[in-house]
Amino acid sequence: MKRLKFEYRTEVTFDGSVIDHAFLLRCIPREEARQHLEAYELAVNPETDIRIERDYWGNTTLRGVILPPHNCFGFKVSGEITVDLARPRKLWHPIFSYPTEYTQTSPAMEAFTEKLLAGDESKDGKNALSKALCLMNGLYAVFEYRQNVTRATTKAAEAFALGQGVCQDYAHMLTAMCIYAGIPARYVAGFMLGEGHTHAWVEIFSEGSFYGLDPTNNLMADETYIKLAHGRNAMDCSVLRGGFKGNVSQSQDIFVHVEEIK
Template sequence: MHLRVLHRTSFTYAGKAHDSFNEVRLRPVDDHTQRCREFKLHLTPGAVPREYSDFYNNTVHYFEIIENHPKLVIEAFSLIDTTPSSDRDPVPRVPTDDLKSSPEREMLAEFYNSSHYVPLEVELWREAQDALAEGRSDVWSDVRRLGEHIYRRFAYRPKTTGVSTRATDVLKLRMGVCQDFAHVHLGLCRSMGIPARYVSGYFFNTTRRPREVEASHAWIEAWIPGFGWAAYDPTHARIADDRYIKIAHGRDYSDIRPVNGTYRGAPTRSLKVDVTVREAPPGAPAP
């Protein structure tokens, strides 16, 4: 599938801002599920971004604006080819005992232990036990069952949680948005000893209604011995397919914040994020 993305973040200040330093993780990754054909970052006021790869090999662009400015606009344009689902290797059935004895597991400790948004408290373990009450199966089936449990038992309710809400808070509320469900899913997987990581990106909604709000999306990837990372979306209870565009991954949201920075001056008066994902003709240029 050929997809085009526009991600615009606008900060308006109650006066003037200056000495602004920012990092953004907005460039889609290149892997076996997708290829980023083109990426452009446009900044207002004008600045020249530089880039580096972070600890998790995500592309990070950074820039600074010293002079006074009443507004900051960050626009990221991307053109991506996603691999058709029919061309992707199926996830194999791997017994859970094979995961425990896998030599790779020792290298993935940060993905099955606590992190900032996913503290592995006993409540998450109990929830995972309820979800797998019929017994353990193979690793990928367990990951899917845990995700389906969230889809059935938790309500999608925007504005009931915030950017600082942790998985244990969502567990009590039983509601939230995609970021919250991804954190809960990570907690359930990790409490069962399954390495799992947070993924940020976009979802191309083929059933989008006119004027329906679009936004960034979040899901998880779980480690399957002998296969690698397999992606599952608990918000929609499905395996991530060619409608999904991956931007970055990490232990949780704190590792992949799309826009993160500091500045001096007047307080922020408003923050607005606009996301547009559209299908593009093969060979079409980025806007």
């Protein structure tokens, strides 16, 4: 069990004024068996009323609307959380056995998955975790982390064909490959120890429990990972979504810091 301190802030700047700005945030860590939010503080700028709800997957969502003109929007969440992987986990939802448009395999991905599993001792299907680790190791060996070559809407098969991408692409591809191999898998968004940006990884279901796999770093997710949201793909876990009135361009700055409390 680890106790972690976290800070997450995002600042969106517009090059002109916008109005009627509606937004949906998933910026507060989930409350579930593996992690407990001890305390947190939230600030949204410009200030507005916030409605806190849970979505279909149990992720905490914040909804609000800013009506007056403004040229920036931001939020900050900070707090402390306890992560304990020894706690019991819930049963998996059958929907995590089916691909979406973002986690659909291509023939090339299917051939790659079959090749990787052909040499795995657990190919008989008795150990889903071992199979998933084999797939993660193989994907990490051939895929290159590179920014600005994919988009938020890039699908798993498209990223695989490119051979390059970011953590969202790694997570979509591993989810797709696991589902193709008969392993229930879901996409996860959150933070990991250190300083940087939000992160994405995968949780697979094996022998009664979910296990986190981080294909970007070729690691199993441990108690230094904080989950914000999980779902079928990145669209289910988007941290910031919204719309506004105004013909403007925008830029975004993100900062994440996670440290262990001794």
